[in-house]
Amino acid sequence: MILEKINKPNDIKKLSPIEYNQLADEIRQFLIDKISVTGGHLASNLGVVELTMALHIVFNLPKDKLIWDVGHQSYTHKILTGRKNQFDELRKFGGMSGFPKRNESDYDAFDTGHSSTSISAGLGIAMARDVQHEDYSVVSVIGDGALTGGMAYEALNNASGIKGNFVIILNDNTMSISKNVGGVSNMLSEIRSSDSYYDLKENIGNVLYKLPKGDKVVKLIQKTKSNLKQVILHDSMFESMGIYYLGPVDGHDMDKLIKILTVAKRINGPVLVHVVTQKGRGYKPAERNPSKFHGIGPFDVATGMEINKSDRPTYSQVFSNSICEIAKKDRSVCAITAAMPDGVGLAKFSKWFPDRFFDVGIAEAHAVTFAAGLSAGGLKPVFAVYSSFLQRAYDQILHDVCIQQLHVVFAIDRAGLVGSDGETHQGIFDISFLSSIPNMTIMAPKNDYELKSSLEFALEEFNGPIAIRYPRGEAVVRFREFNAPVEYGKAELMYEESDIAILALGSMVDTAFNVRERLKEQGYNVTLVNARFVKPIDSAMLDKISTTHKLIVTLEENVSSGGFGRAVCQYINDKELHNYVLDISLPDDYIEHGSVDILRRETGIDEDTIVKRITAVYNNIGDNNNEQ
Numbered sequence: 001m002i003l004e005k006i007n008k009p010n011d012i013k014k015l016s017p018i019e020y021n022q023l024a025d026e027i028r029q030f031l032i033d034k035i036s037v038t039g040g041h042l043a044s045n046l047g048v049v050e051l052t053m054a055l056h057i058v059f060n061l062p063k064d065k066l067i068w069d070v071g072h073q074s075y076t077h078k079i080l081t082g083r084k085n086q087f088d089e090l091r092k093f094g095g096m097s098g099f100p101k102r103n104e105s106d107y108d109a110f111d112t113g114h115s116s117t118s119i120s121a122g123l124g125i126a127m128a129r130d131v132q133h134e135d136y137s138v139v140s141v142i143g144d145g146a147l148t149g150g151m152a153y154e155a156l157n158n159a160s161g162i163k164g165n166f167v168i169i170l171n172d173n174t175m176s177i178s179k180n181v182g183g184v185s186n187m188l189s190e191i192r193s194s195d196s197y198y199d200l201k202e203n204i205g206n207v208l209y210k211l212p213k214g215d216k217v218v219k220l221i222q223k224t225k226s227n228l229k230q231v232i233l234h235d236s237m238f239e240s241m242g243i244y245y246l247g248p249v250d251g252h253d254m255d256k257l258i259k260i261l262t263v264a265k266r267i268n269g270p271v272l273v274h275v276v277t278q279k280g281r282g283y284k285p286a287e288r289n290p291s292k293f294h295g296i297g298p299f300d301v302a303t304g305m306e307i308n309k310s311d312r313p314t315y316s317q318v319f320s321n322s323i324c325e326i327a328k329k330d331r332s333v334c335a336i337t338a339a340m341p342d343g344v345g346l347a348k349f350s351k352w353f354p355d356r357f358f359d360v361g362i363a364e365a366h367a368v369t370f371a372a373g374l375s376a377g378g379l380k381p382v383f384a385v386y387s388s389f390l391q392r393a394y395d396q397i398l399h400d401v402c403i404q405q406l407h408v409v410f411a412i413d414r415a416g417l418v419g420s421d422g423e424t425h426q427g428i429f430d431i432s433f434l435s436s437i438p439n440m441t442i443m444a445p446k447n448d449y450e451l452k453s454s455l456e457f458a459l460e461e462f463n464g465p466i467a468i469r470y471p472r473g474e475a476v477v478r479f480r481e482f483n484a485p486v487e488y489g490k491a492e493l494m495y496e497e498s499d500i501a502i503l504a505l506g507s508m509v510d511t512a513f514n515v516r517e518r519l520k521e522q523g524y525n526v527t528l529v530n531a532r533f534v535k536p537i538d539s540a541m542l543d544k545i546s547t548t549h550k551l552i553v554t555l556e557e558n559v560s561s562g563g564f565g566r567a568v569c570q571y572i573n574d575k576e577l578h579n580y581v582l583d584i585s586l587p588d589d590y591i592e593h594g595s596v597d598i599l600r601r602e603t604g605i606d607e608d609t610i611v612k613r614i615t616a617v618y619n620n621i622g623d624n625n626n627e628q
């Protein structure tokens with residue numbers, strides 16, 4: 001086993017080239033074995049095994065800096081940097097992250113998780129190096145999917161001016177999570193299929209590889225480029241921007257990769273190396289279905305079937321069915337995704353209504369303004385997006401949608417704790433950032449039925465910007481008996497008693513129901529309200545319960561700062577009411593990876609902690625009252 005020789009960073013440099021292919025095979029087997037147990041991002045990692053090995057051989061880490069875009073493909077990098085033994089704890093609470101983390105290793109030059117940041121970050125590091133007259137290489141690895149994100153172009157525009165070495169590796173596997181789409185994807189496939197271009201570049205690569213660092217390399221590239229222009233009809237966009245373009249190169253051929261990266265390292269200025277890889281490489285089920293194996297739970301290696309996968313409907317599926325039903329009746333309803341048709345539940349819509357479906361690439365900011373345009377043009381757009389990725393589009397929501405009060409529906413999936421993706425992906429800020437925007441309405445349904453009725457309300461009865469947030473995973477299916485029709489800004493009173501009133505939001509209604517049962521067993525009188533709307537807050541309901549309850553408890557899966565609880569506190573305070581408000585929400589912090597159950601316990605929004613906190617506060621109020 002050659003992998004046994006890989007224990008410390010840079011051990012790979014001690015191997016002989018004839019060992020490289022076997023090491024790649026062993027790394028692939030290792031990844032398949034480990035991820036089949038823990039779950040994780042398999043297909044992207046299988047695709048970059050040779051590329052990662054070649055980067056570690058050619059560059060001098062950690063002096064040279066390597067930045068992984070999104071970072072979901074950094075597992076081989078983790079293996080090669082002394083973290084092989086941490087894979088059993090991959091993405092578990094307290095275990096190794098699925099993304100690069102500066103606090104996990106000196107070899108992780110920059111934290112990532114969200115897409116299209118690597119060129120900006122790498123350029124910043126390279127500029128800092130030049131300003132401080134230091135000497136090292138900076139390499140940003142970006143996928144063809146991530147290259148659909150706007151930030152990548154802002155960074156390329158900026159990068160054309162850099163004087164020192166800055167290497168951008170474009171890992172082109174023709175896939176985002178789903179098939180990559182759009183003009184950039186078309187441009188890349190045109191370059192890939194240009195055979196004469198490929199052959200010439202390859203020969204030139206062999207010549208360049210033998211030259212020392214410096215001007216000669218650059219001059220030869222320039223001469224080459226003008227020769228090439230006679231062979232092909234167009235220049236690549238990168239060359240036109242002043243970024244040296246090398247490739248395309250076969251990303252599974254170690255010899256070619258090492259040569260081309262060695263050339264890239266010698267160039268002063270920005271250079272883009274176009275590497276063609278196969279997503280899922282080396283594991284047939286993942287090669288056949290890279291989307292399924294992009295991010296996967298535990299699976300059976302022999303069949304590729306997921307293990308213990310529940311067949312109960314998720315909120316994404318409930319959304320999927322609901323929007324299709326509504327769109328059947330209303331031809332003005334259209335749907336947008338930023339490169340996640342499967343994740344957000346729009347795959348069915350895309351097949352049923354291809355003319356009204358838009359995959360805009362990984363471009364959340366654009367998606368929002370595009371939705372505003374669709375609305376201004378007379379359609380009813382629904383932008384289905386993960387909560388954490390919507391963070392990208394704050395100004396577009398405010399400036400392009402809300403000021404004009406355009407009818408845009410935000411279907412916010414993965415709202416709340418998402419689990420194993422960790423800090424970058426927890427959907428725990430959307431209430432805070434959306435609440436601060438005038439004209440925005442925010443809803444959070446308690447179960448599958450209410451998600452459907454909220455979407456119907458948003459599309460059929462409402463007119464203006466409106467967000468509906470719901471969590472990752474299985475939909476709550478109980479509480480069907482509580483089905484008060486959706487009315488703008490109105491909460492739903494589920495149980496009316498006195499003393500303690502729990503106002504629960506969305507995913508927390510389920511928890512609140514159980515908490516109430518336990519409090520009742522202990523003899524407390526507890527009202528339960530499904531808040532349903534975060535904004536506007538149901539002031540009439542608050543006025544009513546404030547007269548009959550000493551303690552008002554708010555429950556939400558969002559950070560406290562700017563959250564629903566704070567809005568209730570503010571209301572009670574502003575009206576000079578005299579109730580105690582206990583705001584149970586997430587701390588003002590980033591929450592690491594781990595199962596949602598563990599994270600709920602760690603952050604104090606699990607049933608046990610909530611019951612304890614409510615009884616402690618309520619009993620304390622009683623004491624105070626007795627003393628008065």
Ligand SMILES: Cc1ncc(C[n+]2csc(CCOP(=O)(O)OP(=O)(O)O)c2C)c(N)n1
Binds near residue numbers: 176339
């Ligand atoms: C801002 C943002 N939007 C969406 C995602 C979800 N996402 C993660 S990886 C990915 C596809 C990336 O494709 P590519 O860069 O080509 O990498 P590959 O998986 O093909 O290796 C998407 C859409 C994200 N991480 N960040």
Ligand SMILES: CC(=O)[C@@H](O)[C@H](O)COP(=O)(O)O
Binds near residue numbers: 113414421472
């Ligand atoms: C890396 C990334 O951003 C996505 O692949 C994300 O991990 C998907 O999350 P879900 O598993 O919730 O769809």
Ligand SMILES: [Mg+2]
Binds near residue numbers: 145172173174176
């Ligand atoms: Mg890709």
